Amino acid sequence: MVNRKELNPEASPHAAFGAKLRVVREAQGLTQDQLGSAMGYTCGHISSVETGRKVPTLRFSRQVDQALGTANTEDSFERQWREIRQGSLLEGAPEYMGCEARSAEIRLYEVGVVPGLLQTPEYALTLAEGAVLRGSITEEQAAERVQMIADRQEALSRRSPPMVFVVLDESCLRRPVGEPTIMNAQLEYLMEFADRPNTMVQVAPFDLGARRPFDLPIYILTMPDRQLMSYAESAQRGHLDRESTSVLPLLTAYHQLQALALSQAASVAMISQLRKGTP
Structure with missing residues (x-):
């Protein structure tokens, strides 16, 4: 396949998520465009998640599970998303x-x-970037923090x-x-x-x-x-x-x-x- 990027699932938790998404998608004979259409996302969005350039959200993970038939299973993408998110959180x-x-x-x-x-997204991002500069979290964890805040705020709506x-x-x-x-x-x-x-x-x-x-x-x-x-x-x-x-x-x-x-x-x-x- 032209321009097919080799994935390294060991690079990060998000890279592992993306690599798994590609494996399951291709095993079901779906292209990125077909999966994106079924989920309401663009082909580019699917590609960005698979290659680790874009952080998956809870909404995205749930829609992947619905589209690929992995909802409520031990191998669900929502379960993997929660494991990623919890890795940067305190106990409890x-x-x-x-x-x-x-x-x-x-x-x-x-x-x-x-x-x-x-918090507004800009305020949350500024705090997260400050933590990165102090060396207390990584850039990846900063992105997770900002996304977590957005996910929590969804419950208010x-x-x-x-x-x-x-x-x-x-x-x-x-x-x-x-x-x-x-x-x-x-x-x-x-x-x-x-x-x-x-x-x-x-x-x-x-x-x-x-x-x-x-x-x-x-x-x-x-x-x-x-x-x-x-x-x-x-x-x-x-x-x-x-x-x-x-x-x-x-x-x-x-x-x-x-x-x-x-x-x-x-x-x-x-x-x-x-x-x-x-x-």
């Missing part, structure tokens, strides 16, 4: 994200940076989206990330997010001082069956807690934090003022 994070996507209510408190569920309660430490708004235009767009998006019918955005101002009940970020989920769970991260690991005896006090503390934080109207006013102060 994959399970948390699976629960987050099905939750009825999400409560989160973040310090220092805008949380992933509310489902037919019955969860209620999302957000309390941002004031540092999330005042810490510049990237060029002023990136920060400006991020602040504008926070205002738009606060205007949704299923969201509540509040700012915990610096002057709360010792009254602040949390020193570190915290995520609390309420599942459709009203089960509670919490998730928190340290530098080296994440911890998912399903025990109501330990999660209930966190929920109480979160309610106290909401009572101490600025109202949504005052929070949006602060965000607007900061946005106007950026070029």
Whole structure:
């Protein structure tokens, strides 16, 4: 075949995904164009995934499985995609994200940076690129992080989206990330997010001082069956807690934090003022 690129599945997890895709596709007698048409993708997109130039998404993996008949099998592409993604996550994070996507209510408190569920693509990319420059992650892992954020945000647009309660430490708004235009767009998006019918955005101002009940970020989920769970991260690991005896006090503390934080109207006013102060 002309211009057929030799694949090296050992080069990276994404290269292994692409090599497997080529093997299964050709075993079924399909061209890239035929597979792309069945999935709603271009021939070029299929080629880019097979050669490792493009990172596969969850949506892509699921559609490959449907087109090739590998859904719900041990060799499914969705399963391989999840294994790739989990390789760059802290312990507990994959399970948390699976629960987050099905939750009825999400409560989160973040310090220092805008949380992933509310990040614009440009803001997320800037943070990921910063981590690459520090040497803490690879460029491939940076791409995975940005894609993970996009995948998590998809759950907020489902037919019955969860209620999302957000309390941002004031540092999330005042810490510049990237060029002023990136920060400006991020602040504008926070205002738009606060205007949704299923969201509540509040700012915990610096002057709360010792009254602040949390020193570190915290995520609390309420599942459709009203089960509670919490998730928190340290530098080296994440911890998912399903025990109501330990999660209930966190929920109480979160309610106290909401009572101490600025109202949504005052929070949006602060965000607007900061946005106007950026070029």
